[in-house]
Amino acid sequence: MAEQRGGALLRSASSPGRATFLELFFDLVFVFALTRVSQRLIDGIDGSAGAVAADVGRTLLLFMVLWQVWTITTWVTSRYEPERVVIQAVVVGTMFGSLVLGVTLPRALEERALPFALAYVAVMLGRPLAIAVALRGHPRRLVPVRLAAWAAASAPLWLAGALLPGPRLALWVVALAVDHLGTLLGWPLPGIGASRIRQWLVTGEHIAERYQQIFLIALGESILVIGVTYSGKEFSGEAAAAFAISFLITALLWRIYFYRAGHLLAEALRTAGTPGRLAESAAQTHLFMVLGVLSAAAGYELVIAHPFDPSRPNWLVFVVGGPALFLAARSRFEYEIFGRVSRSRLAGLLALVLLLPAFATMPAMLALGAVAVVLALVAFADARRAWHRPPEHSASPIGRETLGEASPEA
Structure with a gap:
């Protein structure tokens, strides 16, 4: 009976595959939280190259906390x-915890460290415990038990870092590494083993x-940055041009x-022999x-605020580095779906890298415009390749093999 009650929590074949309004409601917090990430990047832009790199690293640590919360949810x-x-x-409890993370994130490594750490630990420990209790005697309860055990192992590091300003950064780096190692290894525990994500039966469409939605949230954060930055400036032709180019990018x-x-991601997951591997x-x-x-x-905000200032190396990290990182990751995404990488994407990435010395001699807005031209050529090459050809279907090389009979936890 307990197993049947716990099993009622699991998605059934009749459950809708689409994301629910609850999840869209949850995502609203991340629109705000991601703006705090961008703002923290902007606040640390001035200074030496070493100081900027260190600040970017600290901001990346805080972003990875948000990413861990969103991904597990x-x-x-x-x-x-x-x-x-x-x-x-x-989900609603996780949403509130994520809101606290977003509110405290700009000063999370300073005076707001304790509420930041408490919110994260409460989410990472409370969520699996609640699910484990609700699952009762169901075999899948071992998955949240594993998550709770690993969260309990890293919790002292998070709390110690919050209370000890000196070793805070080092303690939090180790704590985050523990959390991500658990995710990578499937949260193994003595006696019950691991439950690797790649072995899970997942709803591909969902x-x-x-x-797709987290990517759109990031784009929405960009629109918010563009609009807020431009609306806070005195209108001018230069700022208007930078505003328009930022939107175009x-x-x-x-x-x-x-x-x-x-x-085609949903199709690729649906046809994969091991969809969990592709999803991971x-x-x-x-x-x-x-x-x-x-x-x-972050680059948009800099250029809209200072359109004709010289392109400082620190600025180019964001103005050029952001789109370059996107193209590199998008190339990997293409391989995950089609088993190939288009030459246009690699050429666009190479062009951004090779043009960096020239960008450093340009006004910021011209560098931003050159980035827009490179991306437009990549998009044009995509459209040209598809002219007069039938739509492609996924041919993912990842997850082709099957795992055989699924375990009760999958």
Whole structure:
């Protein structure tokens, strides 16, 4: 009886494959939280190259905390029925914890370290415990038990870092490494082993839609940065041009992502022999694409605010580095879906790298315009390749093999 009650939390074949309104509601917090990431990047832009690199590294640490929360929540809503009250309570509780993370993130390594760490530990430990209790005697309860055990192992490091300013950064780096190592290894525990994500039975349409949505959230954060920065300036022709180019680049990033690999992710997951393996790989790829978009957004703010200032090397890290990181990750995404990488994407990435010395001699807006031209050529090459040809279908080389009979935890 207990197993039947716990099993009612699991998604059934009749459950809708699409993302729910609950998940869209949850994502609203991340629109705000990602703006805090971009703002922290902007706040640390001045200074020596070493100081900027150190600040980018610290911001990356805080972003990875947000990414860990969002990713695990996505797996929860993919494996469990989001219409159940328990799951809704877990998601809404995670949403509040994520809001606290976003509010404290700009000063999380300073005076707001304790509420940041407490919110993260509460989410990472409370969420699997609540699900494990709700699953009762069901075999799948061992998965959240594993997550809770690993979260409990890293919690002292997070809390010690919050209370000890000196070794804070080092302790949090180790704590985050423990959390990500657990995810990578399947949270192994003595006596019950591991549960690797790549072995899970996943709802392909749902996972694909959630990845698409986090990418759109990052684009939405870019639009927010563009609008807020331009509305806060005195209107001028130079700022208006930078505003328009920034929007164009955002639109091109959307076009390049969705055409056509972004559209076919659900199909690739649906036809994969081991969809969990492809989903795990795609999660890593989307991490870098989202980072590229956020970095580009920081570049927009710099250029709109100072359109004809010389392009400082620190600025080019964001103005050029963001789109370059996106193209590199998007190339990997194309391989995950089609088993190939288009030459146009590699050429665009190479062009951005080779043009860096020239960008350093240009006004910031001209460098941003050159980035827009490179991305437009990549998008044009995509469209040209598809002219008078039937639509492609996925041919992913990842997850072709099958795992045989699934375990009760899958």
